[in-house]
Amino acid sequence: MTDASLNPAAPKSLLTADARTRNRRAAEMRFRMIGLSAVLLGLVALVFLMVSILGNGVGAFRQTFVEIPVMLDPAALDKSGNRDVEQMKKVTTVGYGKLIEKALGAELVARNIDTQGLTSKDIMGLMSKEAPADLRNQVLANPDLLGQTITFNGFATSRVDGFFKGRVTMDSALRDSNISPEQLTVAQAMADAGLIEVKFNLSFLTAPDASELRPEAAGLGVAILGSAYMMLIVLALSLPIGVASSIYLEELAPKNKWTDMIEVNIANLAAVPAIVYGILALALFINFAGLPQSAPIVGGLVLTLMTLPTIIIATRAALKAVPPSIRDAALGVGASRMQAIFHHVLPLAMPGILTGTILGLARALGESAPLLLIGMVAFVKDYPAAPPEGLMQPATALPVQVYQWTQRSDPAFVERASGAIIVLLVFLLIMNAVAIILRRRFERRW
Amino acid sequence: MNDMRIVERTVSTDTAKMTARRAQVYYGDNHALKDVDVDILDKTVTAFIGPSGCGKSTFLRCLNRMNDTVASARVMGEIKLDGEDIYDKRVDPVVLRAKIGMVFQKPNPFPKSIYENVAYGPRIHGLARGKAELDAIVETSLKKAALWNEVKDRLDAPGTGLSGGQQQRLCIARAIATSPEVLLMDEPCSALDPIATAQVEELIDELRSQFSVVIVTHSMQQAARVSQRTAFFHLGHLVEYGETGQIFTNPKDPRTESYITGRIG
Ligand SMILES: Nc1ncnc2c1ncn2[C@@H]1O[C@H](COP(=O)(O)OP(=O)(O)OP(=O)(O)O)[C@@H](O)[C@H]1O
Ligand SMILES: [Mg+2]
Numbered sequence: 001m002t003d004a005s006l007n008p009a010a011p012k013s014l015l016t017a018d019a020r021t022r023n024r025r026a027a028e029m030r031f032r033m034i035g036l037s038a039v040l041l042g043l044v045a046l047v048f049l050m051v052s053i054l055g056n057g058v059g060a061f062r063q064t065f066v067e068i069p070v071m072l073d074p075a076a077l078d079k080s081g082n083r084d085v086e087q088m089k090k091v092t093t094v095g096y097g098k099l100i101e102k103a104l105g106a107e108l109v110a111r112n113i114d115t116q117g118l119t120s121k122d123i124m125g126l127m128s129k130e131a132p133a134d135l136r137n138q139v140l141a142n143p144d145l146l147g148q149t150i151t152f153n154g155f156a157t158s159r160v161d162g163f164f165k166g167r168v169t170m171d172s173a174l175r176d177s178n179i180s181p182e183q184l185t186v187a188q189a190m191a192d193a194g195l196i197e198v199k200f201n202l203s204f205l206t207a208p209d210a211s212e213l214r215p216e217a218a219g220l221g222v223a224i225l226g227s228a229y230m231m232l233i234v235l236a237l238s239l240p241i242g243v244a245s246s247i248y249l250e251e252l253a254p255k256n257k258w259t260d261m262i263e264v265n266i267a268n269l270a271a272v273p274a275i276v277y278g279i280l281a282l283a284l285f286i287n288f289a290g291l292p293q294s295a296p297i298v299g300g301l302v303l304t305l306m307t308l309p310t311i312i313i314a315t316r317a318a319l320k321a322v323p324p325s326i327r328d329a330a331l332g333v334g335a336s337r338m339q340a341i342f343h344h345v346l347p348l349a350m351p352g353i354l355t356g357t358i359l360g361l362a363r364a365l366g367e368s369a370p371l372l373l374i375g376m377v378a379f380v381k382d383y384p385a386a387p388p389e390g391l392m393q394p395a396t397a398l399p400v401q402v403y404q405w406t407q408r409s410d411p412a413f414v415e416r417a418s419g420a421i422i423v424l425l426v427f428l429l430i431m432n433a434v435a436i437i438l439r440r441r442f443e444r445r446w
Numbered sequence: 447m448n449d450m451r452i453v454e455r456t457v458s459t460d461t462a463k464m465t466a467r468r469a470q471v472y473y474g475d476n477h478a479l480k481d482v483d484v485d486i487l488d489k490t491v492t493a494f495i496g497p498s499g500c501g502k503s504t505f506l507r508c509l510n511r512m513n514d515t516v517a518s519a520r521v522m523g524e525i526k527l528d529g530e531d532i533y534d535k536r537v538d539p540v541v542l543r544a545k546i547g548m549v550f551q552k553p554n555p556f557p558k559s560i561y562e563n564v565a566y567g568p569r570i571h572g573l574a575r576g577k578a579e580l581d582a583i584v585e586t587s588l589k590k591a592a593l594w595n596e597v598k599d600r601l602d603a604p605g606t607g608l609s610g611g612q613q614q615r616l617c618i619a620r621a622i623a624t625s626p627e628v629l630l631m632d633e634p635c636s637a638l639d640p641i642a643t644a645q646v647e648e649l650i651d652e653l654r655s656q657f658s659v660v661i662v663t664h665s666m667q668q669a670a671r672v673s674q675r676t677a678f679f680h681l682g683h684l685v686e687y688g689e690t691g692q693i694f695t696n697p698k699d700p701r702t703e704s705y706i707t708g709r710i711g
Contacts, residue, residue, distance in 0.1 A: 255517055325554035329617070331515060333567035333624055334544030343566070344556055 053421050060419025063201035063216060064161040066127055066190070070103040070135065070152040072145050083143045096139075097132035100124065100154065113189045116182040125179070126187055128155035130210065130217035155216040156196060158412035160187045164198050167411060204419060208381050209401065215412035218405070220420055222380050226296050226395030227365060227427075229387060233300025234307055234364050239357055241304075242311030249312075250319040251341050270309035277306045278370030286374060293375035294394035296384065302374060303364040310363065314356020318349035351442040358435035362428050368399035376400050398424045463488040463628060463658045464509060469523035471504050471513065478504050482523070482684045484677055486628070491654050493669035493690065494662045496679035497705065502662045503551065505679070506630050509660065510546040511539040527628070544571055547626030551633045551662075553613035555605035555620070560597050563605040563616055564588060567624035583623055590652070591619035592645035610637040618646065622653065629653060631661045635668065647672045666706055670694050678702045 012018065017025070076095060080087040101124040108115055108123065115123060131154030138152075139145055155161075159179035162168035170181045190196045207219025253259045281302035285291045291298050322345045330340035346353075371377070377400050384390035396404070398420060405417035462485040471479035479501045486492050486509075494502040504513070511532060513519040525532050532542055544567075555563050564584045567573075574580040584601070588594040593615040597608070605616050614637050621629060631650075635643040650659050650672050663669050669676055670690060677687040678699075686693060686702045697703045 323554075325550065325552060326556065328512065328515070328550060329554040329556060329620075330566075331512065331540075331543060332510070332548040332550065333570075333620060334540055335566075335570055336540045339570055343570075348557060 053418055053425070056415060057418030057420075057422045059165050060204055060416045060422075061201060062165075062198050063204070064156040064164050064196060064198050065153050066104075066131075066156050066196050067151060067153050068100075068103055068107045068195060069149050070100060071149045072139060072147060073099065074146045077139060078143070078146055083146065085140055085143060088140060088143060091136070093132040093136055096136045097124070100127065100132060100135060100152070103152070107195065108186075108190070111190075111193045111195065113186065113193060116185055118182055118186065122180070122183060123186065126156055126160050126183055126190075128157050128214055128216045130155050130214045155214075156187070158215045158410060160184070160196070161198075161216055162412060163187060164191065164196070165415075167415070204416070205423070208383060209379060209396065209404075210381075211379075212408055212410065215408070215410050215416060218413070218416055220398065220401060220423055222383055223396045223398045223401035223420070224423070225384060225390075226299070226376070226380075227398045229296035229384065229391055229395065230300040230303055230397060231361060231365060232387070233297065233391070234303045234361060235357075237300070237304040238307045238311050238360065242308050242357070243315055243353060245308075246312050246315035246319060247341060247346070250316045251345070252337065266309050266312055270313055273369075274306060274367050275369040275373065277302050278373030280305070281370060282373050292392055292394070294378045294380065294396075295392050296395050297391040298374045299371050299376050299395075299397060300391070302370045303367060306367065306370065307360040307364045310360035311353075311357050314360070315349070315353045318352025318356065319345060321352065322348045347442075351439040354438045354442065355435045358431050358438070362431045365427060365431070366399055366424060368397070368403055371397050371400050372403070377404060379404075398427070461488045462486065463490075463528065465524075465526045466505075466508070467524040469505065469508060469521070469525055471501070471508060471522075472520045473516070474518045478682055479508070480682045482679075484684060484687055486658055486660060487675065488658055489654055489656070490675055491650055491659045491661060491673040492675040492677065493673035494660065494677050494679060495664070495666065495669050495705070496685075498664075500679040501682045502679050503632050506548075506632055506660060506662055509628070509630055510543050510548055512543075512548065514539055544624055545626055546628045546630060547621035547624060549614070549617050549621050549629070549631040549634045551636065553610060553617050553637060555608070555613050555616050557604060557606050559602045560588075560605045560608070560616060561601040564619050564623045567620060571624055573624065587619040587623040588616075590622055590649055591615045592642070592649060593619055611639055611642045614638060615642065615646065618649070625656075627657050629657060629659045631659065633662050633664065635663070635665070643668070666694070678705060680705070 074081065076099060077091050078084075078088050079090075101120055104123055104127070105120045131152075134154055135152055138150075157179070159168050159173070159176065160183075163173075163179075163184050164187075168176070168179065168184070170184060173179045173181045173184050187196060203217070204219050205224065206221045207217060208222045209219070210217035249259060249262065281298060285298045285301055286293055291301075326344050326348065327340050330344045331337075335343065376395070376397055378394060378396070380394045380396050382394075384393040384395045402417050402420045402424065405413040405420065464484075464486040466482055466484045466486075469479060469482040469484075470477070482501075482505055484492075484505075494506065496502055507513045507516075508521050508525060509532075511521075513521055521533065527542070527545070531537070556566065558566075561584055564587050565574075565580050568580060568583050574583055585594065585598075588597065593612060596612060597603070597616075605613065608616060614634060618631075618634060635646055638646060647668065650661065653659055661669075661672065673690045675688070676690045676693040678685045678693065678697075678701075680701050686697060686699045688698075693702065694706060697706065
């Protein structure tokens with residue numbers, strides 16, 4: 001050391017900053033700015049994502065409907081005349097289609113709408129192919145409607161729907177074999193007369209998927225149900241198994257080579273790509289155990305496998321965070337290991353465990369890769385039954401439905417895929433909110 | 447040393463409640479306790495004194511097998527309670543700990559209500575038949591721990607919300623609620639103010655009529671005030687053990703003398 005450094009420096013004023021202080025302040029300021037810009041960048045990306053998804057997807061929740069009075073002619077729909085539903089089923093959608101076609105023509109005449117020289121078949125082309133089936137279901141559900149004139153609310157085709165949402169224009173219609181500019185002119189006239197309207201469409205959330213040709217009728221009902229079934233299975237299996245194994249590993253198991261190895265392997269499992277779990281499930285549950293393809297039970301099992309490491313890691317961290325003095329206190333008054341765990345440690349670890357579980361579930365809800373491999377990508381039109389039988393019946397899942405819809409050629413499905421993403425995001429938001437609420441509720445100071 | 451009031455007390459009994467012979471503790475390779483021979487007498491207060499890190503807590507934790515929870519700890523030698531080896535394979539440490547209560551160095555109440563803290567031990571050991579009896583146990587325990595007056599109106603408040611000294615007295619109440627035969631206290635007064643300390647010391651003196659108390663303390667005055675027997679530990683050895691009066695007025699070992707006169711520590 002030099003003499004100079006030992007000499008007390010001349011007293012410095014607190015009011016003027018020296019070079020060191022200025023440097024330190026500048027460095028701290030730079031760090032702050034970097035952090036702030038990183039956060040801002042993230043926010044901008046998030047806003048962009050939200051805007052693009054909402055912009056594309058909100059339309060899926062609104063749909064163009066054609067509303068016309070239809071006379072349900074008993075002579076055409078119930079030839080036997082005794083209102084027997086089994087007999088009435090003999091009339092196919094073709095019969096109902098004719099009825100709608102007639103009603104549509106009559107309504108246009110009554111409203112004085114210029115049909116631009118289109119045939120009544122072309123006019124009928126404004127309506128979804130789903131409309132006759134819809135009417136048939138209504139009548140079969142309630143045969144007393146026969147003979148009455150009801151106001152029928154049917155889907156317009158996706159092209160007409162696209163026209164009112166701005167996706168389809170007169171120009172694009174010129175090049176489109178599915179729709180002509182004349183048809184759109186009639187549709188516009190019908191809208192002006194109040195026969196066509198864009199309304200909230202609940203069936204987007206409840207209806208099953210529909211074929212390539214009728215995107216307007218496609219809904220998320222089966223996918224939501226399938227996802228819900230799988231989440232039930234994941235919750236029912238992974239929470240108890242995960243918590244039990246964490247308690248064993250963290251509190252009871254001796255610390256040796258074996259438990260170290262298990263620990264490393266669990267950490268590795270958490271990082272295994274999801275698709276690998278799909279291959280495992282295909283081999284194990286479908287080929288070996290013989291469980292049905294496309295069934296929520298298999299999906300639930302594979303997602304359970306995937307979620308378990310996450311839950312175990314979160315639970316062990318939560319258990320580790322409980323101060324050892326609490327365990328000592330319990331043991332000190334003569335509680336057994338088990339009593340100490342269940343009476344004191346577990347309640348304190350609960351917020352962490354629940355948060356980890358819900359985050360694991362949320363990840364499982366959004367997972368699609370393993371489901372593709374076990375056949376959950378199939379086109380499923382029928383709702384699965386209530387559990388437990390329903391667990392073995394084919395279903396789809398929300399993320400897979402998104403994937404499927406983006407694969408289809410009709411641009412109307414892009415809108416529906418974005419709509420499905422919104423639904424998925426809402427579910428994820430709800431789950432994360434529940435995680436936060438639970439954590440707040442269970443959180444205790446010690 | 448002038449302010450120390452050493453009261454000559456007669457040791458009430460000469461029957462040994464606990465005996466340790468050649469007790470050794472290793473933490474991994476660290477030989478923390480070496481060849482300790484101690485008789486802890488029934489209905490007597492025994493004080494352990496010695497510089498920090500000399501193994502007082504370690505030995506205390508051997509007496510109720512709390513060292514079992516430390517993975518690296520190995521205990522050897524023989525420790526007996528009423529003539530029975532507590533490290534025998536047939537001994538359930540849980541049953542042992544119900545008989546030998548412990549108050550820890552740092553207050554560690556459960557994050558539950560004050561009432562639940564005290565009632566927990568009696569409840570898991572089935573000591574009370576019905577709510578009324580449990581209430582009575584809680585009340586007498588809190589009264590003995592000199593805490594009742596401060597908390598009687600808020601038994602449902604969390605135990606962790608009390609001040610440090612109150613928490614320690616709550617832990618004492620919790621320990622005596624299970625009516626142990628031996629009470630081990632690891633520096634129970636290190637977080638207490640002089641008034642609470644005096645109350646706890648009074649309590650310890652009272653408890654002596656029912657069971658033996660072992661207290662670790664850094665306060666020579668406290669050891670002299672409350673104990674009848676004193677053991678001085680140094681670097682893992684039991685240097686000297688005898689009647690408190692003798693240890694403080696006429697220590698045999700020069701190390702004891704230097705410690706109590708403040709020269710090593
Ligand atoms: N859990 C443990 N793991 C490893 N070594 C330990 C452990 N607990 C104590 N030791 C070691 O054992 C020796 C004795 O420690 P102990 O806690 O018994 O001291 P003490 O006399 O109670 O000290 P203090 O008065 O500071 O509380 C120390 O060297 C310490 O490092
Ligand atoms: Mg200690």
